[in-house]
Amino acid sequence: MQLTHTLSDGLSICIELKRSARKNIILRPHSADTVRLNVPPYLGGRQLKDWLAGNEPLLRQALSRPPQPAPETMPGHIWYRGERHTLHTHKHAHICHQPPQILLPEALWSRQKSQLCRYLAERAAETLLPRLAQHAQAMRLNPAATALSHAKTFWGVCRSRTGIRLNWRLIGAPDFVADYVCIHELCHLPHPNHGPHFWEMVHRYTPHTRDAKKWLKQHGSELFVLG
Structure with missing residues (x-):
């Protein structure tokens, strides 16, 4: 309605x-x-x-800040772990990561974008989920499960029954931002709301809360450049 x-x-x-x-x-x-x-x-x-x-x-x-449609042509750059990486093509059939650039196989952008999203999601699984597990162990918290999500508006979600899901696009953010999101969601296990006790716990485990929120406010929308 x-x-x-x-x-x-x-x-x-x-x-x-x-x-x-x-x-x-x-x-x-x-x-x-x-x-x-x-x-x-x-x-x-x-x-x-x-x-x-x-x-x-x-x-x-x-x-x-209405959502921006994904570009129909290759963007000039994307974010990867807090660094801008330029996009280029090469003659090979696989993606080649050579910081600060990513080389994509020659193809239509729609195909390149699909390959790049899959590549980044795989890197997110290798990087973000172990990071979440490390924080959970340090905080002595046990989410029911952990996984990645394809949400268009949330960086993370925590539910007592289904566990914690992190947006795979966080692979574009700096490590301290990923740490903040992990800790933020873990703190929702004992504190389901955003009350004073929740924020006290967040600040106790990450000194970078303000900087992380600032980075996401400035650059978060750029992490959705691939849709």
Whole structure:
């Protein structure tokens, strides 16, 4: 369903509302005047109105950064573990990683993009999941399972029954950012919300919280250049 919400400055925005979220309210950008909101079925109208009023900065941020379509031609560069890597082609049939560049087989961009996404997801599995396991061991926490996700808006998700999933695109971020996301999700095991005890635990295990959030704010959207 769609509804209209008026911001404090009188601007009216459109909200595409869906009621299928399990417990958390999920906000996704859509366009310059529309956001998508997925809320739990039990959330009442008054609670929704209060949430919208109390989270106006998040709404404005979503409106200012609508999702960008993946390019139809090869982009000039991508991020890999916090470093910009230029993309080029070569005569071989495999991807060749020669920092600070990645060489792709000659083909249509759609095929190259598919190969590159698969390559990066494999590197993410080799890098991010062991990193998550190391943090879990150090924090003496045991998620039910760990896996990668293809989410378009979340860096990670933690559920008590299904465990923790990390966005494979985090392979583009610096290690300290990946560490922050791992610790953030692990802290949701004892603290399912974002209350003071949750943030105290996050800051206890990572001194880079502020820098990591800043990096994701500045460059996070660039990690979705491949879609």
